[in-house]
Structure formats: structure tokens, C-alpha cells
Amino acid sequence: MMKLKPKRFGIRFGLGKSRSRSNNSDGRKAQQKGFGGNSNISETKWEIRPGGMLVQRRQESAGEDLISIRVSTFARSHLLSVDATSTFGELKMVLSPLTGLEPKEQRLLFRGREREECEHLHMVGVGDRDKVFLLQPPPLVPLAPTPVLS
Incomplete structure (x- = not known):
């Protein structure tokens, strides 16, 4: 039969010995400042990521x-x-002078899937030194006129 060690279990989850962290080195209790006090807590700034x-x-x-x-x-x-x-659309704009193709003509592939212009690089996992494939449209070859048989 297995015997549980309640002391060890309690310490892990905060039920055992309580350590006093509120005393300073000279024995005085530390003054806790909340949101209502004169604390020097800087204001937290928030942003909305592309995924919402x-x-x-x-x-x-x-x-x-x-x-x-x-x-x-x-x-x-x-x-x-x-x-x-x-975004991939911004990447297409950067590639446009290098390749001579308009952004609408370019198709960018990452991890085997074509990516939309509105997708962000970091959201799909593009990291430093990753490879993105650019597919170019095939050149337009004029069709030869078909002979008319009479």
C-alpha cells in the first residue's frame, strides 16, 4: 500500500509551511501598495493583434x-x-520592383499553401531565415490562327 506524504503535498500547493516574505532585512513589515495607494505602477498599454x-x-x-x-x-x-x-500584401509590394511583376500577378507560398494578402507573416509562422516561394504566372503565348477548311 502506498503512503501519501501530506506535508509535501501541502507545501506544493501552498497548504504547508507559510514563509513570511513581508519582513524586510531589519524586521519591519513591508508596506504593500495597491491600486488605490501612491504606488508608482506604470499604466498598462494594450493593443489589438491582427487576429483580434x-x-x-x-x-x-x-x-x-x-x-x-x-x-x-x-x-x-x-x-x-x-x-x-x-502582411503578405506588403511583401508583394517589396518584391514588385525586384521581380518586375505587379502584386496581383504574384502568388506567395509558405509551408505548401498559398497565402492571402491580408495574412500577417508572424501569424502564419514566418520567422527569421525562412523561405517563401514566389510563383509567377506562365508567359502568355499567342495562339496560332487555325486554318479554315473550305
Whole structure:
């Protein structure tokens, strides 16, 4: 028969020994400040992500939100640095001068699926040094006139 150790179980879930963390090094009790006191708690800033989720705004840091992406076609490959939160439509705009194709003519594939222009890179999992495929439309070949038999 297995014997449970209630002391260990209680400590893990806060039921056992209580440790006093409110005393300072000189024995005085620490003064707790709530939202109503004169606390120096900075105001929390919120933002809405592209998926509609309300999240706490991240600290802005220089250079961390840029990712390098390799955009490959059948003939060439381009290495680009773009913002991680940009959309595939914005990526098409960046690729337009490099490829000579209008954004409407470009089809971008990531992880085997064609991505819509409104999808964000970070939301579908595009990270630093990932590869995105660019499919170009086939060239238009004029049809030869068919001979008329009389």
C-alpha cells in the first residue's frame, strides 16, 4: 500500500509551511501598495493583434522585429529584410520592383499553401531565415490562327 506524504503535498500547493516574505532585512513589515495607494505602477498599454486578440503592448526594441526572408522563384532567389508584423500584401509590394511583376500577378507560398494578402507573416509562422516561394504566372503565348477548311 502506498503512503501519501501530506506535508509535501501541502507545501506544493501552498497548504504547508507559510514563509513570511513581508519582513524586510531589519524586521519591519513591508508596506504593500495597491491600486488605490501612491504606488508608482506604470499604466498598462494594450493593443489589438491582427487576429483580434487583446494583448499587453510589448516594449519597442530597435532591430528585433526585422526578419530576413529568402524569397525563391524557379530561376532566382532574393534575400529580404522585412518587419515581422507585415502582411503578405506588403511583401508583394517589396518584391514588385525586384521581380518586375505587379502584386496581383504574384502568388506567395509558405509551408505548401498559398497565402492571402491580408495574412500577417508572424501569424502564419514566418520567422527569421525562412523561405517563401514566389510563383509567377506562365508567359502568355499567342495562339496560332487555325486554318479554315473550305
